Amino acid sequence: MADRDRIIVTLGETLAALVEAKKYTTLRDILVTMNATDIAVIFEDLPETKLPLLFRLLPKELAAETFVEMEPEAQELLIQGFSDNELKEVVDELYVDDAVDLVEEMPANVVKRILKQADPEMRKMINEILKYPEDSAGSIMTTEYVSLRPIMTAEEAIKRIRRTGVDKETIYTCYVTDNNRKLVGMVTLRTLLLAEEDDRVEDIMEDNVISVSTLEDQESVVQMMAKYDWAAIPVVDQETRLVGIVTIDDAIDVLQEETTEDFELLAGMTPSDKPYLRTGVFETWKSRVPWLLILMLSATLTSMVLTGFESSLAACSALIAFIPMLTGTGGNSGTQSSVAVIRALSLGEVEFTDTVRVIWKEIRVGVLCGVTLAACNFVKLLVVDRMLLGNEGVTPLVAGVICLTMVLTVLCAKTVGCVLPLLAEKIHLDPAVMASPFISTVVDVTTLLLYFQVAKLMLGI
Amino acid sequence: MADRDRIIVTLGETLAALVEAKKYTTLRDILVTMNATDIAVIFEDLPETKLPLLFRLLPKELAAETFVEMEPEAQELLIQGFSDNELKEVVDELYVDDAVDLVEEMPANVVKRILKQADPEMRKMINEILKYPEDSAGSIMTTEYVSLRPIMTAEEAIKRIRRTGVDKETIYTCYVTDNNRKLVGMVTLRTLLLAEEDDRVEDIMEDNVISVSTLEDQESVVQMMAKYDWAAIPVVDQETRLVGIVTIDDAIDVLQEETTEDFELLAGMTPSDKPYLRTGVFETWKSRVPWLLILMLSATLTSMVLTGFESSLAACSALIAFIPMLTGTGGNSGTQSSVAVIRALSLGEVEFTDTVRVIWKEIRVGVLCGVTLAACNFVKLLVVDRMLLGNEGVTPLVAGVICLTMVLTVLCAKTVGCVLPLLAEKIHLDPAVMASPFISTVVDVTTLLLYFQVAKLMLGI
Numbered sequence: 001m002a003d004r005d006r007i008i009v010t011l012g013e014t015l016a017a018l019v020e021a022k023k024y025t026t027l028r029d030i031l032v033t034m035n036a037t038d039i040a041v042i043f044e045d046l047p048e049t050k051l052p053l054l055f056r057l058l059p060k061e062l063a064a065e066t067f068v069e070m071e072p073e074a075q076e077l078l079i080q081g082f083s084d085n086e087l088k089e090v091v092d093e094l095y096v097d098d099a100v101d102l103v104e105e106m107p108a109n110v111v112k113r114i115l116k117q118a119d120p121e122m123r124k125m126i127n128e129i130l131k132y133p134e135d136s137a138g139s140i141m142t143t144e145y146v147s148l149r150p151i152m153t154a155e156e157a158i159k160r161i162r163r164t165g166v167d168k169e170t171i172y173t174c175y176v177t178d179n180n181r182k183l184v185g186m187v188t189l190r191t192l193l194l195a196e197e198d199d200r201v202e203d204i205m206e207d208n209v210i211s212v213s214t215l216e217d218q219e220s221v222v223q224m225m226a227k228y229d230w231a232a233i234p235v236v237d238q239e240t241r242l243v244g245i246v247t248i249d250d251a252i253d254v255l256q257e258e259t260t261e262d263f264e265l266l267a268g269m270t271p272s273d274k275p276y277l278r279t280g281v282f283e284t285w286k287s288r289v290p291w292l293l294i295l296m297l298s299a300t301l302t303s304m305v306l307t308g309f310e311s312s313l314a315a316c317s318a319l320i321a322f323i324p325m326l327t328g329t330g331g332n333s334g335t336q337s338s339v340a341v342i343r344a345l346s347l348g349e350v351e352f353t354d355t356v357r358v359i360w361k362e363i364r365v366g367v368l369c370g371v372t373l374a375a376c377n378f379v380k381l382l383v384v385d386r387m388l389l390g391n392e393g394v395t396p397l398v399a400g401v402i403c404l405t406m407v408l409t410v411l412c413a414k415t416v417g418c419v420l421p422l423l424a425e426k427i428h429l430d431p432a433v434m435a436s437p438f439i440s441t442v443v444d445v446t447t448l449l450l451y452f453q454v455a456k457l458m459l460g461i
Numbered sequence: 462m463a464d465r466d467r468i469i470v471t472l473g474e475t476l477a478a479l480v481e482a483k484k485y486t487t488l489r490d491i492l493v494t495m496n497a498t499d500i501a502v503i504f505e506d507l508p509e510t511k512l513p514l515l516f517r518l519l520p521k522e523l524a525a526e527t528f529v530e531m532e533p534e535a536q537e538l539l540i541q542g543f544s545d546n547e548l549k550e551v552v553d554e555l556y557v558d559d560a561v562d563l564v565e566e567m568p569a570n571v572v573k574r575i576l577k578q579a580d581p582e583m584r585k586m587i588n589e590i591l592k593y594p595e596d597s598a599g600s601i602m603t604t605e606y607v608s609l610r611p612i613m614t615a616e617e618a619i620k621r622i623r624r625t626g627v628d629k630e631t632i633y634t635c636y637v638t639d640n641n642r643k644l645v646g647m648v649t650l651r652t653l654l655l656a657e658e659d660d661r662v663e664d665i666m667e668d669n670v671i672s673v674s675t676l677e678d679q680e681s682v683v684q685m686m687a688k689y690d691w692a693a694i695p696v697v698d699q700e701t702r703l704v705g706i707v708t709i710d711d712a713i714d715v716l717q718e719e720t721t722e723d724f725e726l727l728a729g730m731t732p733s734d735k736p737y738l739r740t741g742v743f744e745t746w747k748s749r750v751p752w753l754l755i756l757m758l759s760a761t762l763t764s765m766v767l768t769g770f771e772s773s774l775a776a777c778s779a780l781i782a783f784i785p786m787l788t789g790t791g792g793n794s795g796t797q798s799s800v801a802v803i804r805a806l807s808l809g810e811v812e813f814t815d816t817v818r819v820i821w822k823e824i825r826v827g828v829l830c831g832v833t834l835a836a837c838n839f840v841k842l843l844v845v846d847r848m849l850l851g852n853e854g855v856t857p858l859v860a861g862v863i864c865l866t867m868v869l870t871v872l873c874a875k876t877v878g879c880v881l882p883l884l885a886e887k888i889h890l891d892p893a894v895m896a897s898p899f900i901s902t903v904v905d906v907t908t909l910l911l912y913f914q915v916a917k918l919m920l921g922i
Binding site: 228262264289318 | 765803
């Protein structure tokens with residue numbers, strides 16, 4: 001991939017030089033051999049003023065495809081430079097789901113122009129999709145699918161696909177509906193093509209079709225497609241009438257977005273849908289500072305615990321040196337379980353009803369990990385800290401306090417780490433917000449309380 | 462999805478009851494209406510001894526599909542129960558890439574039986590794919606693709622697809638090769654079907670086909686397919702001869718696996734490819750304890766720093782209470798940048814050559830975040846800790862020490878957080894190992910050193 005990216009950068013420089021030299025025919029000849037995704041990347045790096053001119057060099061279809069791949073800012077700029085006719089040409093070539101994305105991104109006055117240039121059929125479809133809530137199956141579906149009737153023969157079906165297929169998002173998965181637009185089956189072009197010409201659609205179709213409702217959450221739609229290896233999934237309304245389909249290419253985009261969102265939440269950042277290097281410093285600050293602030297302020301609790309035990313600490317100052325190790329190990333243990341559970345939840349491997357099984361597993365893992373760590377730590381404390389580093393405060397009894405705290409901390413952290421994401425799922429929060437930073441704060445306080453209680457009991461301070 | 466899962470659980474119970482009651486005809490009638498993925502899930506929960514019997518109820522094709530979806534343990538069990546003839550029937554129905562996955566999972570004696578039952582053509586293809594390194598494009602490709610010749614007409618091409626398509630993994634993307642098997646173009650079934658019958662393939666094909674080499678890393682292959690919205694990508698050898706294709710359904714599986722792996726590394730766990738609830742306690746312990754141990758032992762550094770400054774801490778004990786807040790905020794800040802960079806790297810938005818841009822961005826974000834946090838903290842320290850909680854050790858000067866340390870810590874953490882993953886990428890390590898737990902340990906030590914230096918300078922202790 002890196003190699004390819006470098007080639008595109010070099011190509012971009014060549015094209016920029018050609019623009020500079022006004023060699024438009026050569027430019028056009030090169031552009032038509034390229035694909036829309038790469039052209040979009042290169043165009044974004046060229047001076048804005050050249051954009052409308054370059055765009056006009058592209059053949060109609062490639063122009064529309066390139067347009068779809070560009071960032072909203074560049075799209076707006078282009079539309080502002082378009083004549084009504086040019087705008088119509090681009091809009092006519094768009095698939096309806098891409099048109100919807102565009103309408104959602106543009107300011108009101110641009111949207112008005114777009115809808116005015118769209119033909120009535122397209123306008124109706126755009127408005128149809130726009131009414132579904134964000135992140136629902138309805139909002140990511142397209143209404144441009146192939147629908148067949150049960151009584152058609154394979155030959156008739158293929159003829160119909162040939163006639164109407166050019167405007168459809170996919171022709172490879174076709175849906176079979178009855179007179180009331182109710183979904184009754186699904187048939188792939190592969191099945192149609194490999195069947196006998198006079199086989200009836202109803203005889204060769206899959207009639208146990210799994211569909212999703214328009215309001216289904218987009219993430220679960222996509223996980224379902226990934227699980228069953230489907231190229232498309234039908235979307236139906238409350239009366240099980242077919243209203244649209246979600247295709248795999250759009251599903252993958254959703255998958256990537258949702259994954260990025262999980263990573264961002266996991267690290268305590270407000271999700272953003274812009275690529276890293278295109279997000280401004282101020283915007284990045286805005287997405288990061290709220291969580292840092294909340295977590296910093298909630299650390300007041302740890303300060304309070306430490307202040308409360310100031311006299312105990314003064315009595316046995318050797319304990320202070322191991323606070324970061326204990327809270328750190330607690331935090332890491334908790335992060336491991338929370339991330340494992342968060343991922344399992346988002347892959348659908350675990351759900352809320354599994355809570356008891358999950359906790360039972362984490363408790364056992366916690367005991368194993370805690371005991372292993374404590375044993376190693378005990379040896380390390382006496383050999384490294386006491387003997388090698390000459391820290392005389394680390395008596396066997398102090399080492400015992402530290403190691404007992406270690407076992408309890410790891411156990412608590414593992415339990416808290418697995419429970420919080422499950423609770424979040426239950427109350428319909430994204431489990432990923434319960435990740436690393438949040439868990440660490442909870443675990444820090446718990447660890448300190450445990451540490452001082454154990455010290456009090458064992459050292460009598 | 463959850464609803465659907467519940468339905469499958471209920472259905473599983475019904476089927477188990479039918480097995481118990483030996484109502485095999487009813488069972489068969491239900492099973493044939495279901496899809497392979499769901500059947501596999503249900504079969505795995507039934508008693509092992511019933512498995513071979515149930516499996517024999519399935520029609521041939523569905524049986525093979527179900528087999529592919531099962532866990533390796535169940536597959537092995539089934540194969541051991543198969544007669545040679547039954548095994549041959551299943552193997553004959555498998556796509557070659559699924560057969561390769563099977564061969565890779567099974568113990569040697571089972572592999573021998575499988576290869577013996579595979580027909581010579583299949584055996585040759587399996588061995589072909591097996592020779593590519595793990596995680597390479599070659600290892601995830603299939604050799605069952607449709608290849609066309611440039612001089613064919615659209616009609617001839619479609620006829621060829623009808624004739625040979627039944628064994629191909631996909632018939633929707635076809636590749637055009639010359640007499641030396643060199644890749645010269647790509648044409649979709651859609652284009653063929655919508656073209657005139659006597660259009661030549663060479664005139665309607667895409668001749669600027671992007672391909673990957675057999676040794677390309679699977680993750681970058683998949684990111685490329687996602688970026689360009691491709692349903693398949695051709696894999697070529699050193700002489701640009703077409704040797705196979707990777708299809709989107711397999712690409713999505715790789716994408717999911719790689720994402721899970723990133724999550725696991727991010728949380729300091731050794732990646733495992735088993736679902737959460739299917740991984741045993743001991744196995745989970747083994748994947749988690751090494752990182753915890755390493756990080757716990759490396760915390761010896763923080764203990765050393767703290768012990769070294771014991772006398773300073775005794776002189777101004779108020780400082781102790783804010784250690785977890787400072788190290789915590791540092792850790793969180795570092796995690797934010799490292800995770801943002803790790804994700805950008807894996808989406809191909811950033812690469813090593815962007816290092817300077819990334820650092821410059823993180824420094825500015827770090828200053829903004831650090832100053833915001835320090836300002837809020839200063840107010841909080843004087844109002845909450847000093848006035849409300851009556852902690853008299855928190856003088857304005859002490860608050861100043863804490864807040865100056867805060868700015869420096871956040872700045873360092875952001876820089877370290879973005880640099881480490883980029884360095885890992887450079888030396889061909891997975892950047893995700895440089896995440897949260899690792900960064901926290903580095904940041905803890907830095908924070909403490911900064912804290913005591915600032916305290917020494919400002920408080921003269």
